Amino acid sequence: MCRSIPDTPTLPQALYRADQVRALDRTAIEVHGIPGIELMNRAGSAAYALLRTRWPQLKRLTVLAGLGNNGGDGYVIARLARADGMTATVLQLGDSDRVGGDAALALAAYREAGGPIEPFDALPAQPGVIVDALFGTGLDRPVTGPWAAAIAAVNASGAPVLAIDIPSGLQSDTGAVLGIAVRAAATISFIGLKQGLFTGAGPDQCGAVHFSDLGVPATVYATQTPSACRIDWSPESASLQPRRRTANKGDFGHVLIIGGAPGMSGAARLAAEAALRAGAGLVTVATHPDHAALLNLTRPELMVSPVADPAALDALVARATVIAIGPGLGRADWGRRLWERARLSGKPLVVDADALNLLAESPATNPDWVLTPHPGEAGRLLGCGTAAVGADRFQAVREIQRRYGGVVVLKGAGTLIQGEPQHPPAVCTDGNPGMATAGAGDVLTGVIAALLAQSRALGLDARQAAGLGVCLHAAAGDRAARDGERGLIAGDILAALRPVANRVAAGLYEVGEG
Numbered sequence: 001m002c003r004s005i006p007d008t009p010t011l012p013q014a015l016y017r018a019d020q021v022r023a024l025d026r027t028a029i030e031v032h033g034i035p036g037i038e039l040m041n042r043a044g045s046a047a048y049a050l051l052r053t054r055w056p057q058l059k060r061l062t063v064l065a066g067l068g069n070n071g072g073d074g075y076v077i078a079r080l081a082r083a084d085g086m087t088a089t090v091l092q093l094g095d096s097d098r099v100g101g102d103a104a105l106a107l108a109a110y111r112e113a114g115g116p117i118e119p120f121d122a123l124p125a126q127p128g129v130i131v132d133a134l135f136g137t138g139l140d141r142p143v144t145g146p147w148a149a150a151i152a153a154v155n156a157s158g159a160p161v162l163a164i165d166i167p168s169g170l171q172s173d174t175g176a177v178l179g180i181a182v183r184a185a186a187t188i189s190f191i192g193l194k195q196g197l198f199t200g201a202g203p204d205q206c207g208a209v210h211f212s213d214l215g216v217p218a219t220v221y222a223t224q225t226p227s228a229c230r231i232d233w234s235p236e237s238a239s240l241q242p243r244r245r246t247a248n249k250g251d252f253g254h255v256l257i258i259g260g261a262p263g264m265s266g267a268a269r270l271a272a273e274a275a276l277r278a279g280a281g282l283v284t285v286a287t288h289p290d291h292a293a294l295l296n297l298t299r300p301e302l303m304v305s306p307v308a309d310p311a312a313l314d315a316l317v318a319r320a321t322v323i324a325i326g327p328g329l330g331r332a333d334w335g336r337r338l339w340e341r342a343r344l345s346g347k348p349l350v351v352d353a354d355a356l357n358l359l360a361e362s363p364a365t366n367p368d369w370v371l372t373p374h375p376g377e378a379g380r381l382l383g384c385g386t387a388a389v390g391a392d393r394f395q396a397v398r399e400i401q402r403r404y405g406g407v408v409v410l411k412g413a414g415t416l417i418q419g420e421p422q423h424p425p426a427v428c429t430d431g432n433p434g435m436a437t438a439g440a441g442d443v444l445t446g447v448i449a450a451l452l453a454q455s456r457a458l459g460l461d462a463r464q465a466a467g468l469g470v471c472l473h474a475a476a477g478d479r480a481a482r483d484g485e486r487g488l489i490a491g492d493i494l495a496a497l498r499p500v501a502n503r504v505a506a507g508l509y510e511v512g513e514g
Contacts, residue, residue, distance in 0.1 A: 010234070011211050014226035015195040015427065018137035018172045024191050027223050028216045036102040039214050040069065043190045044076025044106070046212035047164055050188050051077070051129060055160065060087040060128030062159075064120065064150060066135055066168070067094045072103030073164045074133025075110040082115055089127075091120040093134055093150055120146070123153050130154055130161045132182045134168035137194060142179030143169045151180050163187040166194055167205040174392040175200025175414065183207075190214055192221075195228045198427045199393050199414025228394065231417075231426045233475035233500070236468050239458055240279075240501055249281030253453025256320035257327065257446065258313070258338055259353070260287035264328030265295055267353065267442045270490055271327040272302050274446025277497040278472065280453050283446075286316050288334065308334075310341040317345045324449035326355030327442040348452055348462070352445040356381065365405040370448055370466050372409040373400070374441060397425055407466045409448070411441060415470050419463030426467050430474035434485030435493065443493050444473045476500045 016024070028034045051058060063078045065071035074090065081088040090110070096117055099107050111117070123130070132154065134147065143151060151169055154161060161184040166172050169181030175196035187206040189197060191214055197206050255275040260268030268287050275283045284303040287295055292306035305316055317323065325342045329335040331354050339358045342349065349369035351359060356373050360380040373381060375389045381400050382389065389396045397410040397418040410416040413433075417426040448469035451458070455465045473493065479500055480492035
């Protein structure tokens, strides 16, 4: 279950669509009697407090105000800043006479306090911090005209930006950019976190995400089921408790990695070592005879079997707890025949890389596999382009799961994990762009396979094991990135898996350490 209200100073787990947050807002107003202008004043106060905390030396700010409630929040911020002795400039997009509802009340209060409003023409030469209060979550079409020009000016200014509720131009349900979007240093979201903040282009546009529930009663959240669930390593790591002192390797499963066509043995090797580092008791690699004798020279803990014919897989499959197939598999006859044998094996599968491409050529369903596509592979599975996947990653992961069954891990910024349709997708908010490197996906395949092999010992189902694997992989990537994101390689993630996975078990893990 996703928790709707945070019980720690961190962000809530629960994510919502824009229409759900509007419904929460209405419930707070209509059922609990909190006036809309009071919620707006609370939002402005929370945003202003964040401004003072994040930029403590701030003396000047520029508010870009739109015509809706997002602009109303901006008027509140400007009024509070002026009352605090700060220089605050409000630049209005659109005719201020068209401002209505609670935003009109906030505008009147700002004007009564002596606050001037100027139509937007250009940003000041020294804008200070820019407050983006142009568009809220209702935006559903590309930004054009003077609105697009204003956003372009903000992005070109080099000034830090605080986005109110969501960066203007970002679609709140999908994380797609609607033509152009503000690139913020920080975003403060109110009442409910919007799911588009954390996947697609969201992480690029939002900067650091902050949250305020505006004092809305906890009972309000019972009226909406979250549309998605945010996960990260800190809470997920609790699943990796210390092992029993009497444990043996058989308790932690036997992973069979199938892959490594000629010239591509490295992918299978990365996946296999990752499975060991993530705690699998035994790992066997079934690979092409051309290089089988060389594959474990520097990692003798791996068992390696040359496989020229699919029939040679049968004995290996019989001993396996989980099969991971795809890293370096290729799409030549050798890989195709191994894929068909593995697909019909009856064992739980982790399907990646060329095995996904072969699945796209001949679609099938299986409730007992985990599919791990990147956006290009997801497009092939769906028969569409990568851009279509990126336009709505939530819809893409749901549709892949509907067509193919099992659990789907849609990789990328804000990796999504979708199990059965009755469960909301999970969004991993750990990880960094340094992980966009060759072999990182092979490492993830091995990690997920290892945790599936241990799922009985850990008390996890396949969806939970996949989510734990994504978070462990991301946290290892974050640890590896301490030395810098540029130049990070898959081997660095491998090296970080063991210390990250054992922080909780050793009683040493600290929240935020990654």
